[in-house]
Amino acid sequence: MLISNRIRNTKMSAIRKLTPFAKEAKQKGLKVYHMNIGQPDIDTPEEYFEGLKNYHKKVLGYEPSEGIDELRSAFSNFLGKNNIDYSPEEIYVTNGGSEGLLFSFLMICDEGDEILVPEPYYSNYNTIANSCGVKLVSFETFIEDGFHIKSKESIEKVITSKTKAILYSNPSNPTGVVYSIKELQMIADVAHENNLYIISDEVYRELVYDGIKYESIFSIEKIREHLILIDSLSKRYSVCGSRVGMIATKNKNLREEIVKLCQSRLSTSSVEQYSALNLLKIPTSYIENIRDIYQERRDVVCGILGKIDGVKIYKPEGAFYLIASLPVDDAEDFCKWLLTDFNINNETVMFAPAEGFYMNNEVGKSQIRLSYCISVKDLEKALHILKEGLRSYNNKN
Numbered sequence: 001m002l003i004s005n006r007i008r009n010t011k012m013s014a015i016r017k018l019t020p021f022a023k024e025a026k027q028k029g030l031k032v033y034h035m036n037i038g039q040p041d042i043d044t045p046e047e048y049f050e051g052l053k054n055y056h057k058k059v060l061g062y063e064p065s066e067g068i069d070e071l072r073s074a075f076s077n078f079l080g081k082n083n084i085d086y087s088p089e090e091i092y093v094t095n096g097g098s099e100g101l102l103f104s105f106l107m108i109c110d111e112g113d114e115i116l117v118p119e120p121y122y123s124n125y126n127t128i129a130n131s132c133g134v135k136l137v138s139f140e141t142f143i144e145d146g147f148h149i150k151s152k153e154s155i156e157k158v159i160t161s162k163t164k165a166i167l168y169s170n171p172s173n174p175t176g177v178v179y180s181i182k183e184l185q186m187i188a189d190v191a192h193e194n195n196l197y198i199i200s201d202e203v204y205r206e207l208v209y210d211g212i213k214y215e216s217i218f219s220i221e222k223i224r225e226h227l228i229l230i231d232s233l234s235k236r237y238s239v240c241g242s243r244v245g246m247i248a249t250k251n252k253n254l255r256e257e258i259v260k261l262c263q264s265r266l267s268t269s270s271v272e273q274y275s276a277l278n279l280l281k282i283p284t285s286y287i288e289n290i291r292d293i294y295q296e297r298r299d300v301v302c303g304i305l306g307k308i309d310g311v312k313i314y315k316p317e318g319a320f321y322l323i324a325s326l327p328v329d330d331a332e333d334f335c336k337w338l339l340t341d342f343n344i345n346n347e348t349v350m351f352a353p354a355e356g357f358y359m360n361n362e363v364g365k366s367q368i369r370l371s372y373c374i375s376v377k378d379l380e381k382a383l384h385i386l387k388e389g390l391r392s393y394n395n396k397n
């Protein structure tokens with residue numbers, strides 16, 4: 001029996017590619033610091049667990065496919081605080097931001113259609129695109145520019161008759177770049193002039209550092225009908241396992257269609273939706289504290305990396321990731337070697353080779369993507385292992 005080309009041609013997650021080697025290292029008794037994955041280590045707020053405890057329905061039934069009214073209203077209020085105005089009826093609850101992305105691709109693309117994305121990009125975009133028969137087409141951004149978008153022309157250059165949308169995450173996974181209003185204006189102009197949708201993935205919205213004021217592309221009025229907004233509670237509230245996200249759009253045609261997709265999976269989790277309501281009541285000071293924790297970690301990571309010979313970085317402005325260029329020819333081989341052949345006092349570190357975040361794999365070949373979702377103390381130890389590992393690896397080669 002045959003397997004579909006769509007799924008056969010889909011690559012394994014770049015973030016988890018080296019997981020079997022990490023598992024072996026742990027079986028050998030090593031401690032592995034995980035700087036490969038964006039899994040926040042911060043405790044899930046008590047309010048979430050209170051929500052779970054207070055859920056006392058006698059039957060765990062299906063909920064409305066679009067999401068429970070209370071949560072759609074709570075999301076609407078939450079976005080409103082960021083000057084992003086969607087009514088509850090314009091918001092649909094999804095199984096994480098991931099399902100919102102899947103629904104977006106399914107709604108706007110036929111097989112073979114294209115979506116533009118700044119490169120490097122969140123590698124799951126590719127996985128989701130492949131499973132929908134959609135082709136991602138990238139426009140390059142560069143480490144020297146801190147991965148900011150160079151020009152409007154750099155986007156226009158890759159438009160074809162099959163292009164349906166521009167997709168990006170802001171702040172970005174994997175680069176941590178936060179797009180300025182000037183860059184968002186470029187995206188908005190290109191989308192407006194070429195009649196394209198914009199899929200704005202804002203799951204890291206509050207994680208913006210150095211007092212930078214976050215701008216959502218929502219603030220640009222002329223593209224409101226083009227815009228599909230993706231959001232999720234996973235990262236900001238440390239509830240990745242709860243799977244609550246949303247998709248919002250003002251576009252009436254899309255709203256008519258999205259309901260069909262919501263109905264195809266009947267409902268999202270009832271318990272999780274009620275618990276999520278509790279999270280959205282938490283004062284904004286909670287997220288500000290979280291932001292300060294990540295900003296401190298970013299500073300520690302950049303401080304240490306900046307002093308390692310041959311390592312090239314920039315200062316990311318948001319999220320909890322950055323891409324670093326290493327003085328090695330093959331970062332994947334180096335990352336694997338760290339897990340199989342290197343340790344300091346029985347400890348080693350795991351990174352994601354950056355190749356998987358690029359369409360043009362050559363560019364990312366000597367780069368890694370790091371996440372700083374572990375404590376400052378652990379970051380210091382993990383990056384010391386990186387520094388010594390680089391020395392030892394390059395002496396050996």
Ligand SMILES: Cc1ncc(COP(=O)(O)O)c(C=O)c1O
Pocket residue numbers: 038095096097098099122169172173201203231232233234240243244245
């Ligand atoms: C940029 C970006 N978008 C969306 C997601 C999806 O997250 P979730 O499905 O947990 O909401 C992630 C998760 O890492 C991400 O980094």
